[in-house]
Amino acid sequence: MNIHEYQGKSILKSFGVAIQEGIVAETPEQAVDAAKELKVKYNSDWVVVKAQIHAGGRGKGGGVKLAKNLDEVKEKASNILGMHLITPQTSATGKLVSKVLITQDVYYPGASPTKEFYMSVLLDRSKGRNTIIYSTEGGMDIEHVAEHTPEKIWKEEIDPRVGLQAFQARKIAFNLGLSGNAFKEMVKFVTSLYKAYESIDASLFEINPVLKTSDDKIIAVDSKVSFDDNGLFRHPDYEKMRDITEEDPIDVEARNAELNYVKLDGNVGCMVNGAGLAMATMDIIKLSGGEPANFLDVGGTANAERVEKAFRIILKDKNVKAILVNIFGGIVRCDRVAQGIVDAYKNMGTIHVPIIVRLQGTNAELAKKLIDESGLKVYSAIEFHEAADLVNKLLKAN
Ligand code: GDP
Ligand code: MN
DSSP states (O other), X not given: OBOOHHHHHHHHHHTTOOBOOEEEESSHHHXXXXXXXXXXXXXXXXXXXXXXXXXXXXXXXXXXXXXXXXXXXXXXXXXXXXXXXXXXXXXXXXXXXOOEEEEEOOOOOOSSOOEEEEEEEEEETTTTEEEEEEESOOSSOHHHHHHHOGGGEEEEEOOTTTOSOHHHHHHHHHHTTOOHHHHHHHHHHHHHHHHHHHHTTEEEEEEEEEEEOTTSOEEESOOEEEEOGGXXXXXXXXXXXXXXXXXXXXXXXXXXXXXXXXXXXXXXXEEESSHHXXXXXXXXXXXXXXXXXXXXXXXXXXXXXXXXXXXXXXXXXXXXXXXXXXXXXXXSOHHHHHHHHHHHHHHHOOOOSOEEEEEEETTHHHHHHHHHTTOSSEEEESSHHHHHHHHHHHHHHO
């Protein structure tokens, strides 16, 4: 699950990470009130109006604007609210902005120059360790830095047995070229950032830029926070931060139906019970000359209701030219599943793509008979290769 910048910052702050303070607004009037409040609380004459969408690169797309007085706050908030913001990380149609974050301006000049850094915390799956990635080249596209000046990116691996060590936090501050108070602030920043990452079961933190202000404070100017969905049940308060308007409607529907669904780019939809079988089925589809349109695990209870929900979700994808149902009847009986498929099919009216059903396991023969005699446009198979051949034949015919 991803959340907005303002939500991520509020979590960081609750763990003692210093942030660029801000107030969220949904109308230009609220934006002006927010700016007035920031003036009182933080003595910030200038403010920044920042579009809240689940995508980075907002600055480049015109979704981050500096405002030097209240008139400008109103004008810039009006422009950004309601716009379809297009950034390098959105689709070509962009994302509708319904909230802006009004923040204090933290780039004011002073005793020492400001400096932007890059920092992220993530799980390096190949090493099985959380890793802090950081760079002196903040504020810009980190992929660009990685490609052109990889020597400017450092990694610090965290040993899970002992956690982040004080010497590691100091090493990071040192490598970023800091000294004096800014050094101490960076040590504090890294330590609390890592604590936050571990505590909330995050899968990614990306803070770009981390800013050294002109009075040597270290603060998070941006925040990208992603949760590990498998740990989310432990954090019901954070789960409330979900913004379904930012998510793909098909994903939302699948989650509500408790179906494990991942959309892919191919033309053959698949409905399978069990993640391992789903992977094997996707391989079979590829071998048969098709491309899987999705991963869908209906889980143990493949009853008519779930099967129907799964069909509906698969068919929302207009690229789907055929559906392969591959169910292993271990605990669930194949004839029950077959009946479920027939019922779901009848319930839905006409389905315009061929459905290939492979049922194997308890009562497989009976199940095949049920499908074959149903009079519906459903093709049955028992062996894996039979199913693959059918997919291939039907794709060519359609
Ligand atoms: P992103 O473009 O989606 O990554 O959004 P960011 O939150 O990173 O903001 C984009 C850029 O806006 C930053 O890299 C800064 O250069 C600039 N910016 C952000 N906050 C301030 C601020 O308080 N003052 C000024 N002058 N610029 C800011
Ligand atoms: Mn950023």
